[in-house]
Amino acid sequence: MTALTAKVTEPAPLPPPDADAPKRRGVELTLLAGAVLISVLGHSYVALTGGPTPSPTPTPLTSTPHYAAALSLTALLAHLAVRLRAPYADPLLLPIAVLLNGLGLVLIQRLDLATPGEAGAGTQLRWSALGVALFVLVVVVLRDHRVLQRYAYLSVTAALALMLVPVFFPAVNGAHIWIRFAGLSFQPGEFAKILLAVFFAAYLAANRTALALTGRRLFWRLRLLPGRVLGPILAIWLLSVGLLVLERDLGTSLLFFGLFVIMLFTATGRIGWIAIGLLLAAFGAYAVGTFEPHVHSRVDDWLNPFASIERGEGPGQLAQSLFAFAAGGLLGAGLGHGQSFLIGFAAKSDFVLATAGEELGLVGLTAILLLYGLLVSRGFRAGLALRDPFGRLLATGLASIVALQVFVIAGGVTGLIPLTGMAMPFLAQGGSSVVTNWIIVALLVRLSDSARRPRPPAEGAA
Amino acid sequence: MIRYIRWCAYFCALLLLALLVNVARVQVWEAAAYGANPANKRPVIARYAEPRGDILVDGKPVTGSRDSGQLLRYERTYADGPLYAPVTGFSSQTYGTSFVERAEDAILAGTDPGLSAFPLWYELSRGRPGGGDAATTIRAALQTAAYRGLGGKRGAVAALEPATGRILALVSSPSYDPGLLSGTGTRVKAAWERLNADPTRPMLNRALRETYPPGSTFKIVTAAAALDAGVVTDADAPTQTPDPYPLPGTDTLLPNAGTGCEDASMAEAVRWSCNTVMAKIGVRVGLRRMVAAAERFGFNDGGLRVPSWVSRSDFDTDMSLDQLALSSIGQFNTKATPLQMAMVAAAVANGGEVRTPYLVDRTTQEDGSPVRRADQRTLSRAMSPSTALRMQELMVSVVEDGTGRNAAIPGAVVGGKTGTAQHGVGNAGTPYAWFISWARAEDAPQAAVAVAVVVEDAVADRRGISGNSAAAPIARAVMEAALSARPRRR
Numbered sequence: 001m002t003a004l005t006a007k008v009t010e011p012a013p014l015p016p017p018d019a020d021a022p023k024r025r026g027v028e029l030t031l032l033a034g035a036v037l038i039s040v041l042g043h044s045y046v047a048l049t050g051g052p053t054p055s056p057t058p059t060p061l062t063s064t065p066h067y068a069a070a071l072s073l074t075a076l077l078a079h080l081a082v083r084l085r086a087p088y089a090d091p092l093l094l095p096i097a098v099l100l101n102g103l104g105l106v107l108i109q110r111l112d113l114a115t116p117g118e119a120g121a122g123t124q125l126r127w128s129a130l131g132v133a134l135f136v137l138v139v140v141v142l143r144d145h146r147v148l149q150r151y152a153y154l155s156v157t158a159a160l161a162l163m164l165v166p167v168f169f170p171a172v173n174g175a176h177i178w179i180r181f182a183g184l185s186f187q188p189g190e191f192a193k194i195l196l197a198v199f200f201a202a203y204l205a206a207n208r209t210a211l212a213l214t215g216r217r218l219f220w221r222l223r224l225l226p227g228r229v230l231g232p233i234l235a236i237w238l239l240s241v242g243l244l245v246l247e248r249d250l251g252t253s254l255l256f257f258g259l260f261v262i263m264l265f266t267a268t269g270r271i272g273w274i275a276i277g278l279l280l281a282a283f284g285a286y287a288v289g290t291f292e293p294h295v296h297s298r299v300d301d302w303l304n305p306f307a308s309i310e311r312g313e314g315p316g317q318l319a320q321s322l323f324a325f326a327a328g329g330l331l332g333a334g335l336g337h338g339q340s341f342l343i344g345f346a347a348k349s350d351f352v353l354a355t356a357g358e359e360l361g362l363v364g365l366t367a368i369l370l371l372y373g374l375l376v377s378r379g380f381r382a383g384l385a386l387r388d389p390f391g392r393l394l395a396t397g398l399a400s401i402v403a404l405q406v407f408v409i410a411g412g413v414t415g416l417i418p419l420t421g422m423a424m425p426f427l428a429q430g431g432s433s434v435v436t437n438w439i440i441v442a443l444l445v446r447l448s449d450s451a452r453r454p455r456p457p458a459e460g461a462a
Numbered sequence: 463m464i465r466y467i468r469w470c471a472y473f474c475a476l477l478l479l480a481l482l483v484n485v486a487r488v489q490v491w492e493a494a495a496y497g498a499n500p501a502n503k504r505p506v507i508a509r510y511a512e513p514r515g516d517i518l519v520d521g522k523p524v525t526g527s528r529d530s531g532q533l534l535r536y537e538r539t540y541a542d543g544p545l546y547a548p549v550t551g552f553s554s555q556t557y558g559t560s561f562v563e564r565a566e567d568a569i570l571a572g573t574d575p576g577l578s579a580f581p582l583w584y585e586l587s588r589g590r591p592g593g594g595d596a597a598t599t600i601r602a603a604l605q606t607a608a609y610r611g612l613g614g615k616r617g618a619v620a621a622l623e624p625a626t627g628r629i630l631a632l633v634s635s636p637s638y639d640p641g642l643l644s645g646t647g648t649r650v651k652a653a654w655e656r657l658n659a660d661p662t663r664p665m666l667n668r669a670l671r672e673t674y675p676p677g678s679t680f681k682i683v684t685a686a687a688a689l690d691a692g693v694v695t696d697a698d699a700p701t702q703t704p705d706p707y708p709l710p711g712t713d714t715l716l717p718n719a720g721t722g723c724e725d726a727s728m729a730e731a732v733r734w735s736c737n738t739v740m741a742k743i744g745v746r747v748g749l750r751r752m753v754a755a756a757e758r759f760g761f762n763d764g765g766l767r768v769p770s771w772v773s774r775s776d777f778d779t780d781m782s783l784d785q786l787a788l789s790s791i792g793q794f795n796t797k798a799t800p801l802q803m804a805m806v807a808a809a810v811a812n813g814g815e816v817r818t819p820y821l822v823d824r825t826t827q828e829d830g831s832p833v834r835r836a837d838q839r840t841l842s843r844a845m846s847p848s849t850a851l852r853m854q855e856l857m858v859s860v861v862e863d864g865t866g867r868n869a870a871i872p873g874a875v876v877g878g879k880t881g882t883a884q885h886g887v888g889n890a891g892t893p894y895a896w897f898i899s900w901a902r903a904e905d906a907p908q909a910a911v912a913v914a915v916v917v918e919d920a921v922a923d924r925r926g927i928s929g930n931s932a933a934a935p936i937a938r939a940v941m942e943a944a945l946s947a948r949p950r951r952r
Contacts, residue, residue, distance in 0.1 A: 208463075262473075266466045309501040319501065325488045326496030327504050339504050362489040366482060373478045380471040384464060396467050403474035407481060416484040 031095035039102025086449035100426035114341035127431035131438030138442035152202030159195035162188035201393035204267035251420035332361025385451035515593030543639035552640035599628035611936030618668035624808035627817030673797035677883030680792030687755030707738035709784035733864035744790020808912035811900035814850035868934035880929030897933035911944035
C-alpha cells in the first residue's frame, strides 16, 4: 500500500453538521454549575474539617465564600465569552477545565493547611484568574484559527527565544527552566509549547504532501525524507535535545519530542520514520540518562524508589509519593485527612496528584484521569471534525500536549516512568502552567467551534 | 489524515490506560506493602493524632496528653511522674512504651477493637475511637507512703491486697520522670542517655524486675514447708540445733547474728531469725519438698504478668545439702523480687492461698463505659489453712516481741519478718535490708495489705543493718496507710 492509495481509502470525516445544529450552551452552563458546585463543596469540606494541624486564618482569597465567588465569576465570564464568540464550541471543554482548576485549588488549599507559612492557594487563584482572562481574550480576539497559520515563523522564533532565556537565569532545584523577575517566577517553556504546536501544525500542513510522497527511496517502503523539507523540523528536534542538556529539563524535552513525533505522524502517516525517531530518542535518552547526573539519579530513583530508605536516609520524594498513593487505597482518606505533605517541597506542584490519590483514593483519581481523557478526546474530536489540515494538526497537537503532560507527570509520580518535573495541567500549583493550559483550552474551544459550526450552503456545496 | 488522528487518539487512550492500571497497582496491590514500610510515617502519625487515654490511680488520671503541634501531635505528660513511674512506665514517641503504658497500649492508643461497639462505623467514617483509660489497683496513699518511706534510698516496695491479689503499691527508688522521655528531639534523646548512664539505674523497676537474695524473709517459706510436710509438728518444740550449725557434708559453720538460738524451737527461730535452726529444718524438709513449697509461692515461674512481665524469682532445683541449708535461709542462689516476697506474706495472711497479683483493675472507653475487667484468680495454694494460721501466729510474734518491733501498729494485728541479705563477692556488699509483713484491723476478718520492702543501701553501721531498722518503718507506713484509708470496694 502506498501513501497514494492510503489517501484514497482514508475514511470519510465526520458528517457536516446540520445548519440548525444545536449549540448546547445550556448544557455547558449546567455542567459549569456542577463543576463549580463540586469544587466549592470540596473547598468548604477542607475548610471545615481542616488539616492535621490547626488551620491558619484564611486569607481573603482563600476563604470559601471568596473562593466560591471567584470561581463562579470566572466560570461565568468564560461561559459568556464562549456563548457570544464561539457558540458552537464543544460544551465539555470549559466545564472540565473549570472543574480541574477548581479541584486543583482545593488540593492546594488543603496542603496550605498542612504547611503553614507556604500558602499557595491565593497565588494560584490569581494566576487562574489571569488564565481565564487570557482564555476570554483568545476566544474573543481570535475569530478564526487559520489566522495563526500566518504566524508560524513568528511563533517558532518566539518559542526558541522563550526556551533560551532561562539559560541565563540561575538554576532552581537543578533545572534551568525558570525566569525570576521582580519576585515572580515563571517557566517560559510552558508558553513555548503552544507556539511550537502552532509552528508544527502550520509547517506540516504546508509541507505534508512533500513529506509524505517525495524523497529518495532507500529500500522497501522507506524513503529518505527530503532534507529541504525535513531540515527545519530536525533543527527543532535537535534543539529539544540540546535543551535537555542545557536546562536539565527532561520533562519538557520529552513533551516536545513526543509532540513532534505525533504531529509528524499525523501529517504524513509514515510510521517507519516514527519508529526510527523513537529509536534515536531512546538512544539519546539512554546516553543522557547515563552521563547526566541529574537525569541519572532520576532513573535510579525510578528503578529503586526505596533505595534511600535502605541507605538509612529516609524515604525520598518518589517513595513518599508512592506511600501517599498506597495510603489512599480504593476510597481515599478523605479530603484533608491524608499526609501527603510528607512528600515535601514539591507536594503542591509536581506531586499534587499524590494528594488526590491519598485523599480521594483510586476512585477519585480515576475520575480525575478520566476527566483528562475526556478533555483530550474532545480535542481529538475537534481535529477529526475540522476540514483544514492546519486546524486538524493544531487540534491534534494541543490534545496531545495535554495527554503527554498528564502521562509524563502522572506516570512519574506513580512510578510508571522516571520522574520528570512537569505540572499536572490545571491541577498543579504553577502560574505559567495554569495560564498556558487555559490558552490551550481557549484554542480548543475556538477549533471545536469551527468544527461544529454549520457551514454556509455555498461553502458546504464546494 | 483522519485515520492518523484516530491512531493518535488511540495512542493517548493507551497512555491513559497504562496510567490507570499502574495507579490501581499502587493503590490496591502494593498498598499493604507500602503501608507497612517502616519508613512510612503514616501509622505513627495516626497513632499520635489523638490524645492518649489515661492511666488512673484511685480513679484520677496520673497521666495526661499535651498537644505539641508537631507531626506526632500528642505527647504524654505525667503527674507525679517519679512516684508512679514503676506503674505507668513511659510512653515515648522515640523509645516506645513500658509497663502499663505498654501492656495496655492498645486501649490507651485507641486501637483496641473492644473500644468500639461498631468497628465498622469507624471503618466507614474513617475515624477511630479515642483512647480508653486503664484504671490501676494502685492506691495513692500507699504509694506515697512507700515512696516517702524510701526517701530516695535505693530500694523497692510492693504491696498487695492478700484476698484479691490487687497490687496496692509498687515503688522503685530512685525513680525518674517518664515525662522526660515523651515526644521527640534532642531533649528526649539526652534524657534517655542520661537515665541509662546513671549508676543508680533510676529506670530499673526494682519492685518487679530486680531480684535480691531474700535473706531471712525466706524463712517464712521454709517454716511453712516444714509445717506442711510434717517435718515440724510442734513449732514450740526444741529442735536440737547446735549454734553454730555445721553445714551438712562440709566443715563450714553457720553462725547466728544474735544469741539464744541454740536448741531453739521453730517459733523462736522465726521470732529471732535463727539461721541455724531454719537451715537445719530446710535440710530436714529436703530438696524436693523445699522446691515444691517455693514454687507453690510463685518461685521459678517466669511467666507471671501483672500485666507487665515480672522477673523470675529463683529457688535452685539441684543443690547439695549444704547449699540447700543456705538456700533455706534465703542465701546461696535464692533470689526474689519484692513482689514475690509480698506474695509470700500475702499467702500467709490469706489462709495459704496465693492470689495472682494484678495491676490493672479495669479498662474503659473514653466515656468511662467498661471494656474489660480484671478477673481475680488463684495462682496456687502455698500451704494448708491450718499451717497458714500457725504461720500468722509466728509472724505476729516477730512484730510483737521479736526482731520486727518497728512494724507494730496500735489497734492492728501485724505479722512480719525481717531479713538482712548478704551479697556480693565474699558478702562484701552492703547487706540488703528486707521486711515483709501483713496487717489487718483488729476487728477485720481479712488482712488489708501485705507488704515487701527492700532497701539496698541502708546507710548504717554494718552490724546494725537489719530489716527492723531500715525496712520495717517503711512497711509500717504503708500498712498504716492501708488501714486508715477508707476501704474502696466497687
